Amino acid sequence: MLPVAIDETGFTADLGRRHADLFEAFYRHPFLGGMRDGTLGREQVLHYVGQDHAYLTAYVRCYGLGLTLSPDREWMRFFHDSVAYTLGEEGQAHEALCAFAGTAYEDAQVDRLAPSAQAYVDHMSAAGRDTLGVLVAALLPCPWTYGWAARRFAAEAAPGEDHPFHGWWSFYAEPSGGEAVATMRSLLDGLAAGAGPAERERMERAFEVSCHHEIRFWEMAWSLEDWTPPNGG
Numbered sequence: 001m002l003p004v005a006i007d008e009t010g011f012t013a014d015l016g017r018r019h020a021d022l023f024e025a026f027y028r029h030p031f032l033g034g035m036r037d038g039t040l041g042r043e044q045v046l047h048y049v050g051q052d053h054a055y056l057t058a059y060v061r062c063y064g065l066g067l068t069l070s071p072d073r074e075w076m077r078f079f080h081d082s083v084a085y086t087l088g089e090e091g092q093a094h095e096a097l098c099a100f101a102g103t104a105y106e107d108a109q110v111d112r113l114a115p116s117a118q119a120y121v122d123h124m125s126a127a128g129r130d131t132l133g134v135l136v137a138a139l140l141p142c143p144w145t146y147g148w149a150a151r152r153f154a155a156e157a158a159p160g161e162d163h164p165f166h167g168w169w170s171f172y173a174e175p176s177g178g179e180a181v182a183t184m185r186s187l188l189d190g191l192a193a194g195a196g197p198a199e200r201e202r203m204e205r206a207f208e209v210s211c212h213h214e215i216r217f218w219e220m221a222w223s224l225e226d227w228t229p230p231n232g233g
């Protein structure tokens with residue numbers, strides 16, 4: 001299933017089409033495979049929750065950078081609503097995973113990002129020192145990949161309430177998530193239409209790099225990545 005409908009046009013439709021292979025690699029990663037077939041290990045789930053909680057805290061700060069770059073109240077409203085969603089609602093997805101692991105959410109939280117999560121956050125923060133278009137291009141793969149994957153899994157397998165990760169899958173399959181991505185894409189399409197070639201290129205690169213980081217985030221949790229040097233120190 002492609003992330004973009006066949007008849008869609010515009011900057012983000014082109015990006016989604018060009019990087020459909022990265023969306024597919026995201027969907028096919030063994031971590032998400034384990035989330036689909038319910039075999040993912042407790043330790044990997046908890047590594048993910050701890051890192052994702054810290055990642056989303058940093059992501060909200062990037063929305064804050066977006067607020068300072070906002071040219072008007074439409075953009076401010078977008079960032080305001082996005083912050084409310086991430087701070088107010090997205091914890092439900094983590095809570096569902098913690099329930100599976102039999103761990104309190106507070107106990108799963110960590111105060112240090114693993115290398116791959118740190119690299120992703122650094123990439124988005126750097127984009128926030130560029131233009132609004134580059135920042136939003138870097139932020140878009142986060143909601144787009146998850147919503148797309150969850151709706152795809154719902155269509156392919158319709159996981160029932162007895163699925164160990166049902167709460168997580170159903171949270172990200174919510175239509176409101178798809179509507180938020182549609183809003184973000186249309187705002188970004190508008191910026192891209194007014195951007196010059198150099199800025200457009202930076203926007204394209206920022207989007208592609210974030211797609212790679214999304215896949216690496218799965219790999220980080222799958223391999224329980226930490227700061228131990230590869231040779232054991």
Ligand SMILES: Cc1ncc(CN)c(N)n1
Binds near residue numbers: 055141142143146214
């Ligand atoms: C790393 C990551 N990417 C995306 C999402 C979905 N907002 C998330 N929770 N975490």
